[in-house]
Structure formats: structure tokens, C-alpha cells
Amino acid sequence: MELNRNHISLIHVAKQKLGLKEEEYRALLHQFNVNSSKDLTYAQFERLLEQFEKLGFESPYLSYKQKVRIKGLAKKVYGEDYKQALSKEIEKQAG
Numbered sequence: 001m002e003l004n005r006n007h008i009s010l011i012h013v014a015k016q017k018l019g020l021k022e023e024e025y026r027a028l029l030h031q032f033n034v035n036s037s038k039d040l041t042y043a044q045f046e047r048l049l050e051q052f053e054k055l056g057f058e059s060p061y062l063s064y065k066q067k068v069r070i071k072g073l074a075k076k077v078y079g080e081d082y083k084q085a086l087s088k089e090i091e092k093q094a095g
Contacts, residue, residue, distance in 0.1 A: 001042040010059070011037045011045070014052040 015025050028051060029035060032044045040048065046064050053059055062070070071082070078085035 003038065003040060003042060003045055007042075007045055008037050010061070011040075011048065014049070014057045014059070018052060018055050018057055 020028075026035075028048065029037065029040075032040060032048065034040055034044070037045075037048075043064075049057075049059050049061065050063060053063075074082040074086055
């Protein structure tokens with residue numbers, strides 16, 4: 001999965017909300033061997049968000065670990081047809 005404008009925007013919002021200086025932000029990017037957030041892979045984006053969260057940023061996205069956990073719980077509750085069952089449940093709740 002490639003990063004889109006929303007992903008890049010989220011990175012810059014996190015940078016701003018955390019009050020990171022440009023040098024600090026660049027140091028974080030260099031940990032991923034990139035010079036720009038546009039060069040991050042999706043996996044690197046998720047790891048960068050995890051670092052931002054450790055610094056106090058609250059992301060509106062679920063982390064990979066959270067997605068895996070939710071999927072596992074849904075499979076336990078609904079079985080192999082968990083996607084269809086979750087869709088029905090969401091429709092019922094949302095009206």
C-alpha cells in the first residue's frame with residue numbers, strides 16, 4: 001500500500017502537535033533511511049506513527065497491531081464469515 005496525501009498530512013500534523021523541530025523530525029526520518037515522508041513505505045509510516053504515539057501524539061488511525069487484534073477477535077466471535085457479520089453489525093448500529 002502506498003502512502004497518500006492523508007498519510008503525509010497526518011505525519012505533518014503529528015510533527016506540529018508534538019512541537020518537533022525540523023532537525024528532530026529529520027532525525028526521525030533518517031531512522032528509516034529516507035529524507036522525505038513521501039519516501040516512506042506504509043510499514044515505515046506505521047512505525048513512525050508508533051514513535052509519534054510514544055512521544056504523546058494520538059493518532060486517529062488504528063495501528064497494525066490493533067487491526068490484527070480486532071481481526072482475531074472478530075474471527076473468534078463470528079467465525080470465518082467475520083467480514084460479512086461485521087458489516088451487518090455496523091449497518092445495524094449505524095441505522
